[in-house]
Amino acid sequence: MLTQTSESAIRALIYLAIYGGKEPTTPRQIAEKLSESPSYMAKITRMLAKANILRSHRGAAGGVSLSRAPEDITLLEIVEACQGLLVANYCEGIKGHPIPACAFHEAMVEVHEATLEVLSRWTLEKLATRPSPTGPLAARADCRIGIPFPDAPEPGL
Numbered sequence: 001m002l003t004q005t006s007e008s009a010i011r012a013l014i015y016l017a018i019y020g021g022k023e024p025t026t027p028r029q030i031a032e033k034l035s036e037s038p039s040y041m042a043k044i045t046r047m048l049a050k051a052n053i054l055r056s057h058r059g060a061a062g063g064v065s066l067s068r069a070p071e072d073i074t075l076l077e078i079v080e081a082c083q084g085l086l087v088a089n090y091c092e093g094i095k096g097h098p099i100p101a102c103a104f105h106e107a108m109v110e111v112h113e114a115t116l117e118v119l120s121r122w123t124l125e126k127l128a129t130r131p132s133p134t135g136p137l138a139a140r141a142d143c144r145i146g147i148p149f150p151d152a153p154e155p156g157l
Helices: 004-019 027-034 038-050 075-083 103-121 124-129
Strands: 054-057 063-066
Touching (some): 004 038, 004 124, 027 063, 038 075
Antiparallel strands (some): 054 063
C-alpha cells in the first residue's frame, strides 16, 4: 500500500521529530543516518517541503526542519505528499446514480474510507514515540520503518 518513497519520508520525518532540534538538518545528514541515497532524500525532502510538511532553509546553515509541530502532521498528509491523493476508483459506476456499480466497488469504498480515517488519526508525534520495535522480540522484528539510531544525540521531543 505504501510506496518506498512514503516509507522513506516517514522515516525521515520521525528522525527530524526526534533529533531535528532547532537548527535545520540537511537531506544528506538525514540520508546518512537512515542509510538512504542523498539524492533520493533530497527529492523526498523537496516533496515534503512542497506539501508544507517541511520548511526549507537556504544558505550555508541551510537544510530542512518540520514546518509544524509533530502532533499537527498526520500520516495521511505524509502519504498524500508522496503518493498523491488516495482515491478509490475501481468501477465506472452508473452515470448519475449514487449507488456503486458492483459489490466489490462498495467494499473498496469502505476500505478507502477506513484507510483515510486511520491515516488521519495517526500523527508524526505518535509515530516518533516508538520509532523502533520494542519488547522481548524486538531484535527479531523485521520492521521497514523502524529506526535504530545508536549514535544519535538524545531525543529532543
